[in-house]
Amino acid sequence: MxxxxxxxxxxxxxxxxxxxxxxxxxxxxxxxxxxxxxxxxxxxxxxxxxxxxxxxxxxxxxxxxxxxxxxxxxxxxxxxxxxxxxxxxxxxxxxxxxxxxxxxxxxxxxxxxxxxxxxxxxxxxxxxxxxxxxxxxxxxxxxxxxxxxxxxxxxxxxxxxxxxxxxxxxxxxxxxxxxxxxxxxxxxxxxxxxxxGVPIDVLWFSLPKPPDPTPPTLGHLSSAGMVLTIDRGDSCQSGLIIKKGEFTQMRRAGLDAFHARLTQAAPVLGPVVGTLTEWRQVKLLTVQxxxxxxxxxxxxxxxxxxxxxxxxxxxxxxxxxxxxxxxxxxxxxxxxxxxxxxxxxxxxxxxxxxxxxxxxxxxxxxxxxxxxxxxxxxxxxxxxxxxxxxxxxxxxxxxxxxxxxxGLFPEHVHTGSVTPRGGHGEVGGVPETWSKTRLWHNEGN
The missing domain is CATH 3.50.50.60 (FAD/NAD(P)-binding domain)
Structure with a gap:
């Protein structure tokens, strides 16, 4: 050991x-x-x-x-x-x-x-x-x-x-x-x-913001598909909902078909989908x-x-x-x-x-x-x-x-705190609730 x-x-x-x-x-x-x-x-x-x-x-x-x-x-x-x-x-x-x-x-x-x-x-x-x-x-x-x-x-x-x-x-x-x-x-x-059982997977990818972005939008949902558009400041984390197991078939169809599917489901992304030039930019999340x-x-x-x-x-x-x-x-x-x-x-x-x-x-x-x-x-x-x-x-x-x-039945912190290393007072806003505190110090931290 x-x-x-x-x-x-x-x-x-x-x-x-x-x-x-x-x-x-x-x-x-x-x-x-x-x-x-x-x-x-x-x-x-x-x-x-x-x-x-x-x-x-x-x-x-x-x-x-x-x-x-x-x-x-x-x-x-x-x-x-x-x-x-x-x-x-x-x-x-x-x-x-x-x-x-x-x-x-x-x-x-x-x-x-x-x-x-x-x-x-x-x-x-x-x-x-x-x-x-x-x-x-x-x-x-x-x-x-x-x-x-x-x-x-x-x-x-x-x-x-x-x-x-x-x-x-x-x-x-x-x-x-x-x-x-x-x-x-x-x-x-x-x-x-x-x-x-979950009938869907998600393809995740990052896109630059379109030249004329709409207000922050969680997603676009229609018969053309569903695309998530999560605001990351200067970029957009995006996801396309697909049938479970469909990714292999989509890769065979090629990136042009992928771009078209994205644009049809979320037209606002049309000007930027071309930045996806390789499949390695697209990550499969197998939804469980x-x-x-x-x-x-x-x-x-x-x-x-x-x-x-x-x-x-x-x-x-x-x-x-x-x-x-x-x-x-x-x-x-x-x-x-x-x-x-x-x-x-x-x-x-x-x-x-x-x-x-x-x-x-x-x-x-x-x-x-x-x-x-x-x-x-x-x-x-x-x-x-x-x-x-x-x-x-x-x-x-x-x-x-x-x-x-x-959330449902949200939790709240009920534990007390000790003095942080290199500082004074509490790390949290909860008073110390025990009269004795056993401390261990690892000098390597």
Whole structure:
């Protein structure tokens, strides 16, 4: 073994869920290590949407204003063009101030921001280029986990990983899988998600803004297709909805046919589609929607996409993952401070968080059926329905703001904080709630 560590919590995955969980646990003085398998966060076409609910949580952590100082795009409304008619679909201005808008920010900027803030805390460690490869069992005889059948009665006591410096073993009271929809730790724990059939995939690509751009538009939906158009300041992150499995056929048809399809579905993009000159500029997102029946084992829990892959619809995936992290931190901090991670606590976290996940996935599933019509050339909605949506838009946009912007059963930070490294006072706006704080300092941070 090249290196062995002991922590209160080890988290596999440096995405939004893992970073927020690590930050909150470290604020409480707990020893936490986050592992990210990549050397950096620079991967495009990931969730860039930060909803009002996440802005509220950042405010509770004392990070809201510093986050908003980043180069972000703030949107108070979301418009869509449905069968040629522009309709305001969501009005975040209906939400309580100050979190009455949505923010678009490249996910790498968001993760780098969280990493900077977390590294100010003396008990936080982030290891880049380090990939979790297996779980450690209680009383394990140090055989590779892959060679052993999962024993449901054996508690997880940490994980193994590979890093630039060799093999790493981290023993921890709680091990968290936040390593995404293809989670290796989830498989290692014997947890298998139940898949929901999804009839669509998404092709993601970046385009320059057209010379004469329209107001910010979430997407264009009609019998000609559906194209997402997400404002990124000087560019537009775009996505074309296609039938599941259709991408191979589209590549055979060629880029000219792809350009024509985009232009027909979203005429505003006509002047700029020619900037897509190679298929490597187009990334396939295989849309999944699934959920684990059980998120946990003794000493182990999965959160975020590792527990429930969400559809890109409404851009809620990042925010649901962060809500999971906050709920887990709120529940587990008192136990971890006693050196325990009771199964009953982990079960409560799943019970609390799977309620909003189930509801949102049902909504997304119904939306998929509507959107899928755009891939067949059929009219997406009958004309009377479009007219009704337009008429009811003022009421619908307020409801949508609460459901999408604030989320279902939103979480709030209830843990205390410790003094950050290199600073004074609290990182968050929540007072210290414990009289004693056990601190661990890694001089390498």
């Amino acid at each position: 090249d290196e062995a560590l002991e922590r209160d919590c080890v988290i596999a995955g440096g995405g939004p869920a893992g970073m927020v969980l690590g930050l909150i646990l470290a604020r409480a003085g707990l020893r936490v290590t986050v592992l990210e398998k990549h050397e950096d966060f620079l991967r495009d076409f990931r969730g860039d949407t930060v909803h009002p609910s996440t802005l509220t949580l950042l405010g509770e952590l004392g990070l809201r204003e510093r986050f908003l100082a980043l180069p972000v795009t703030a949107l108070s409304t979301l418009d869509g063009v449905i069968e040629g008619q522009r309709i305001t679909l969501v009005d975040f201005g209906a939400l309580p101030s100050p979190d009455d808008f949505l923010v678009m920010v490249p996910q790498w900027d968001f993760l780098n921001f969280l990493a900077r803030e977390a590294r100010r805390l003396p008990t936080f460690e982030l290891r880049m280029g380090t990939e979790a490869t297996g779980l450690l069992h209680e009383d394990e005889d140090r055989q590779p986990l892959e060679e052993k059948a999962w024993d449901v009665d054996a508690a997880v006591r940490g994980l193994r990983a590979t890093s630039p410096s060799g093999v790493l073993e981290i023993r921890a009271t709680l091990t968290v899988a936040a390593d995404g929809r293809d989670s290796g730790l989830r498989r290692a724990a014997g947890l298998i998600p139940e898949e929901s 929607m699934n959920r684990l029946p059980h998120w946990y084992r003794p000493g182990f829990i999965a959160i975020g996409d590792a527990a429930h892959a969400m559809s890109p619809m409404f851009g809620v995936g990042v925010n649901f993952a962060i809500q999971d992290a906050v709920a887990l931190a709120n529940a587990i901090v008192p136990d971890l401070r006693r050196g325990a991670a009771p199964v009953r606590t982990l079960a409560r976290v799943q019970s609390r968080r799977e309620r909003p996940v189930k509801v949102m996935q049902r909504i997304q599933g119904r939306g998929h059926r509507v959107i899928a019509r755009s891939t067949t050339g059929r009219r997406v909605l009958p004309r009377p329905m479009v007219a009704l949506i337009r008429l009811a838009s003022p009421a619908l946009r307020r409801v949508a703001a609460h459901v999408i912007g604030q």
